[in-house]
Structure formats: C-alpha cells, structure tokens
Amino acid sequence: MNRWEGLDEFVAVVECGSFMRAAERLRVSSSHVSRQIARLEERLQARLLYRTTRRVSLTEAGHTFFARCQRLIEERDDAFLAISDLHSAPTGLLRMTAAVAYGERFIVPLVNEFMARHPQLRVDIELSNRTLDLVQEGYDLAIRLGKLGESRLVAARIAPRAMYLCAAPGYLERYGRPHTLSELARHNCLIGTSDVWSFQSDGREQHFKPSGNWRCNSGQAVLDAALRGFGLCQLPDYYVLEPLRRGELVSLLEANQPPDTAVWAVYPQRRYPLPKVRLLVEALKVGLAARPEYRGGQS
16 A cells, blocks of 8 residues: 555645646546545545535644645655756756846856856846845846845855955045044045945944945946045955955955855745756856955955
C-alpha cells in the first residue's frame, strides 16, 4: 500500500473547494478523486470531509489532517525540486531590477557575462531608483543598496558597502579640514541621492543634514564635483577607494565612519530559489568581488 495515496487528492479538494475542480487540477476524473479520498478515510478510520451537492467542508479530523498534509506535500515537492535544480541550467525569462547608476556600472555588465554563458536564458532588466514591489510587479530579483527595511523577501549579501566622507586636498587647503561632526555645518556639502548623511558617534548612529550649493542624483557626478574641489562628499567605497589611494581625495572623520551596510540580492520567498536566480546571484557575488573597485578595499 502506498501511504501517499489520497493525500494529493484530499488537499486538492480542500484547496479547490470541489471534487470537480480538484480533478481538473490533477488531470484525473472526479470519480478517481472520490475513490482515493474514500480509501484514505477508510485507512484512517475517520471522516475527513462533509459532502453536499453544493459544497465540501472539513470535519474536525479533516482540519487537523489537512494542515499536516499540506506541509508534507510542500516538503515532498520542494525536495524533488531541490535535486532537479542542481542539474538545471537557467532557462526562461528572468525579470530583475537595480538602481540606475549602480546597475549600469556594475550589475548589467555581469548579467551580460552570465547571459553569454547561458544563451537559453532571457533577461528583462529594469533600472530604476524606485523600490519596486517584486511580488506585485512580477520580478524575480532585485539588487538593493544600503540598509534593508523589514520585508518578507529573501536577502543575500553579494558585496560590502562602506560610506566615506571625503574632500579634495585643494578644498581642504582653502577651507580647512573638519575634525568633529559639529564642524560639518561650516562646509559646502555636495549632495547626492540622500538628503541625510549617516555617521557613528559613541557607538550610536548619528544623522547630519548636509547643505551646499551643488546637488545631483548621480554618484559619479558627485565624485567629479568632489575631485574638482567643490566641497565635501559622502559616497560608497566603490566610488572613492581608487581616488583615495591616488591621493586625489582625503578621507575625513574616519572615527565617525558609519557601520558598513551592503549590496543585496533580494528575491521572493521560496524554499529553493529558481536555478536562474540562484546561479545569477552567485555569479554577481563572484563578479563583484573581482572588480577593481572592491579588490583590496577596506570594506
């Protein structure tokens, strides 16, 4: 006797609300579904369903049994999926999103390399600085920067992200170097996508609202303005590590540098992610680690 007999039929009837719709889902006859559930009830020596001409409802025993059967079937199907995924190549359409500047500079080139290795995959990339609803809008994957809010999405850290307060040597010669957070208000600040700069003081996060005569929602543009000596900037490591090493920028208030955040791959909750998502996330992690902006970084 197969102890799984009747479980799929029972769960399908409860979820679909009728024997006919359950049969359509399972692609069998209604009589087959009815027979399997009758045999299941006979084995259990318990009635699981109340049947009328209009509706099907659970008995008390049925309620108890249904919750456990549903979990069993999910676990069984996930187990088969996990093994088959190990041998599966990424196929079909993968819809993903990333922030515009970071996506153009870092993510899209790595996705293109991944596509070259897996030509059977189709990719639709939406570069947007909006935080899109992955489930509602049908995305498989998003690349997000910084701190993540509360979410039911799965998050995988694919790269570090440390923030640096910097200025060009020429600016510091003209206007002096700030030594405390309170001195920042006296300096011209180059404002990017964030209206608030984060720091750390006595183990606590502290926020500062920068002000100045220059603003642009592009990190690369902020970097160019800082290199020209226009003012102070706060940018992620991948923008400033090379200019810092070359002496084109000077790191400031290092004792107040905010705690590291990260670059994240986030995707809808599944017990086992789809092969196309799992393999791309791993490729992005390896590819970002090999980038010169991250190699030898202090983050």
